[in-house]
Amino acid sequence: xxxxxxxxxxxxxxxxxxxxxxxxxxxxxxxxxxxxxxxxxxxxxxxxxxxxxxxxxxxxxxxxxxxxxxxxxxxxxxxxxxxxxxxxxxxxxxxxxxxxxxxxxxxxxxxxxxxxxxxxxxxxxxxxxxxxxxxxxxxxxxxxxxxxxxxxxxxxxxxxxxxxxxxxxxxxxxxxxxxxxxxxxxxxxxxxxxxxxxxxxxxxxxxxxxxxxxxxxxxxxxxxxxxxxxxxxxxxxx
Numbered sequence: 001x002x003x004x005x006x007x008x009x010x011x012x013x014x015x016x017x018x019x020x021x022x023x024x025x026x027x028x029x030x031x032x033x034x035x036x037x038x039x040x041x042x043x044x045x046x047x048x049x050x051x052x053x054x055x056x057x058x059x060x061x062x063x064x065x066x067x068x069x070x071x072x073x074x075x076x077x078x079x080x081x082x083x084x085x086x087x088x089x090x091x092x093x094x095x096x097x098x099x100x101x102x103x104x105x106x107x108x109x110x111x112x113x114x115x116x117x118x119x120x121x122x123x124x125x126x127x128x129x130x131x132x133x134x135x136x137x138x139x140x141x142x143x144x145x146x147x148x149x150x151x152x153x154x155x156x157x158x159x160x161x162x163x164x165x166x167x168x169x170x171x172x173x174x175x176x177x178x179x180x181x182x183x184x185x186x187x188x189x190x191x192x193x194x195x196x197x198x199x200x201x202x203x204x205x206x207x208x209x210x211x212x213x214x215x216x217x218x219x220x221x222x223x224x225x226x227x228x229x230x231x232x233x234x235x236x237x238x
Contacts, residue, residue, distance in 0.1 A: 022085075023052040023063070025078045029176050029183065032080055033115045040081070043070035054083050060105040061088055080117070081106065089119045089173070096171065096185050110223075112172060113231045118188070120168040120219045165220035189217050193225070203229060 023040040026032050040052045043065065050066030063074045063081060074081065074090075081088045092104035112118040170188040177183050186192060190213065197204035207225045210216035226232045 023054075023081065023083050025074060025081045027077060028079050029117070029173060032117065037082060040065060040070070040074070043067065043073065052083075054088075057105070061107065062105045075105075080109070087111065087117075089117055091119070091121065093177065093182050094119070094171070094173065094185050095182050096187060100182075110232050112174075112226070115174075117173040118226070118232065119171050119173065119185070120165070121171055123167055123169055123214070123218070165223065166215065166218050168219040169217055170219050170222045170226075188222055193217075193222065197225070197229070200229065 024037040025040055025043075026037050031037070040063075044050075044052075044067040047070075048066040052063060052065045055062055055064055063071070063083075065071055065074070076092060078090055079093075080090060087109045088106040089109040090106050094100070107119055107121055109117050109119040171185040172188055172192075173183050173185055175184065188196075190208075193207050194204065197207060203225055206228075207221065208216065210221050215221065223232065
């Protein structure tokens, strides 16, 4: 029994390490567009052997490497982090109508129309909060426990294993930061979707079929439409 427990513990440690080996980051939106990624391992080379871990607070994500300088860069300066096949965008410098997001940390995101970023932020009447959505991260080390996030793509729609997506809205980052290092975002609301789908009546009807405006503008409704439109790759949401 002890040997079996040891083997399981070893496999658990190896799984955590294998997740961390694929962590990479980019510093700016331009870096993201051009594919200029750097390995997180390079930030801590020679200073720590601790694996980069994706962790979560109540409604947000952050990264820890065990190295103070690296953690500070990821927290305050980096634009995005790829953790395995999943994209996370740093909301610290994102703005909507000149209003900063309430939480200065990371949220899930997907590449939109090749050179843009669609980020999902928690619905709020005033400013936006962050919430982890149901993109499958595989098994990742979160809050000192193993958590499985469920979201499957079936054709052009989503079968959501939890209600996270219904609580988030989509915001678009499509330009570089201003002189102060802040990024403007576009809320993908009814007005935006009507313009986007102005030449695709069937998709617009499908989008508008949700009667409740709050639910209609949720990521749970917007993302499948964007995938069917071909603006988001279906394999980017797992």
